[in-house]
């Protein structure tokens with residue numbers, strides 16, 4: 001589970017554009033990971049079992065981890081390190097993940113947008129991995145999975161263990177209630193140290209997309225004029 | 237130095253995104269470029285003229301099983317001793333890129349939108365289109381997944397030859413039960429023109445407006461989040477921060493207000509046209525062209541104008 005800036009955040013950088021400016025930013029559970037968690041709970045309820053949330057990050061993520069516990073996870077593991085990139089995250093999670101029957105990640109984190117942790121974990125654990133999953137049903141240690149492909153969808157069958165990544169449509173995220181929020185305070189949040197891994201990438205600087213020059217308005221009575229303009233600029 | 241490029245095919249034809257990847261690799265100027273494709277293909281010349289000096293063809297493996305394909309590509313990469321593998325950032329590409337990086341113990345960057353600069357950094361999209369990051373990959377081997385529609389396909393003819401590489405096709409872990417292709421549709425992430433509708437269109441019964449316009453421009457169709465939440469349109473069309481991030485040459489937004497989460501996924505589009513009846517709609521600030529007007533009145537006229545052109 002990744003913890004990301006709230007979707008309304010106006011992105012800005014500090015320290016000569018080398019750091020994300022966290023001033024006034026609310027951090028939330030990555031939206032795809034809420035789906036992953038909810039689906040995990042549904043599968044555990046149907047098959048017997050529990051769900052553990054695992055996060056690579058600092059104590060500033062603890063509030064979001066508590067939220068995940070209040071949604072229904074039984075326990076949490078936080079690997080105490082700055083998540084440097086998807087590869088770092090996957091290497092940290094793999095030794096823990098190998099004890100489980102299934103790992104569900106999000107399709108991507110909405111900050112790094114690597115979309116990579118699922119496939120990296122598959123490679124590292126030597127498990128099959130299925131990306132952008134819109135449906136999963138598990139019975140007798142076999143998963144039936146629907147996932148998005150370019151221009152369509154396919155249905156697959158795979159034996160556990162497996163890594164999958166959650167796509168919208170997988171389920172409706174569960175909303176914690178007062179009672180589950182109280183219970184979450186008692187659930188274990190285990191903090192473990194990071195393992196040594198080679199750093200694969202370095203994020204140096206950031207920039208924002210160039211601002212638009214200002215909109216050219218076309219009169220509503222004459223949309224043909226828009227067609228002319230787009231043709232003139234060789235856009236169509 | 238050597239570069240391996242995976243060229244995706246569809247019905248035996250090279251996909252445009254795959255050719256963009258070959259052209260990208262050639263422009264890296266970092267050594268010989270080998271193109272790789274699977275099964276039926278268009279031959280050597282089509283990749284040689286944009287900079288590949290060899291083509292490896294792997295046997296057809298049936299349905300696209302990411303595990304099998306990535307294992308085969310990793311074997312070719314090791315065999316040819318390449319230092320960089322270039323893949324397009326399609327669904328298929330995003331599926332195999334991390335697995336190949338894992339297998340080759342290579343450094344990975346997805347969403348890449350620039351060639352490496354003098355410092356060896358590449359630019360990748362982050363914060364779902366709200367920003368870009370300059371990233372240095374440290375590994376001796378690298379896997380780059382490049383965003384479709386980010387690079388031109390340039391002529392750069394090479395003398396080229398077919399290359400044979402022995403690979404062992406592994407047993408995949410997944411079994412295909414059913415393939416549900418949305419036939420005749422251009423995948424959203426690769427489309428050059430995208431026509432998108434929002435809540436302003438009032439209901440799914442009005443989507444013929446969007447589709448007729450899309451037909452004229454050979455465009456893919458997309459929608460805002462509430463539209464897919466209300467099931468007016470399939471979720472696979474939902475663009476934005478929690479949907480698909482797209483980068484077409486032309487994005488036409490109809491009846492979409494332009495919320496920050498929507499803009500995140502579409503603001504990298506080269507040209508944005510906004511049609512909205514509210515002159516204060518925030519989307520106009522992010523647009524290149526705009527029409528303030530009622531979609532039900534404007535869109536049929538626009539479609540008609542294109543048809544007559």
Ligand SMILES: Cc1cc2nc3c(=O)[nH]c(=O)nc-3n(C[C@H](O)[C@H](O)[C@H](O)COP(=O)(O)OP(=O)(O)OC[C@H]3O[C@@H](n4cnc5c(N)ncnc54)[C@H](O)[C@@H]3O)c2cc1C
Pocket residue numbers: 007031433434435436437459460461462463474475476477478479490491492493494495496497498501511512513514517529530531532
């Ligand atoms: C966590 C989170 C994630 C989100 N992620 C996304 C995302 O990924 N993608 C996304 O799109 N949204 C996302 N949203 C929702 C976003 O905040 C907006 O609510 C949404 O984009 C609005 O959709 P809309 O523009 O279609 O509808 P509205 O905001 O209702 O806008 C409709 C527009 O249509 C115009 N209109 C009405 N009638 C006509 C007419 N006849 N002709 C022309 N124009 C007309 C109106 O003037 C208005 O501007 C997210 C929200 C949250 C909280």
Ligand SMILES: Nc1ncnc2c1ncn2[C@@H]1O[C@H](COP(=O)(O)O)[C@@H](O)[C@H]1O
Pocket residue numbers: 001002003030032033036054055056057083086089104105106107108109110112113114115116117118
């Ligand atoms: N720091 C992290 N800790 C735990 N899981 C993460 C972390 N970052 C990413 N993930 C998981 O990997 C998915 C894909 O992330 P990414 O490769 O960054 O797009 C996310 O949706 C999460 O499920």
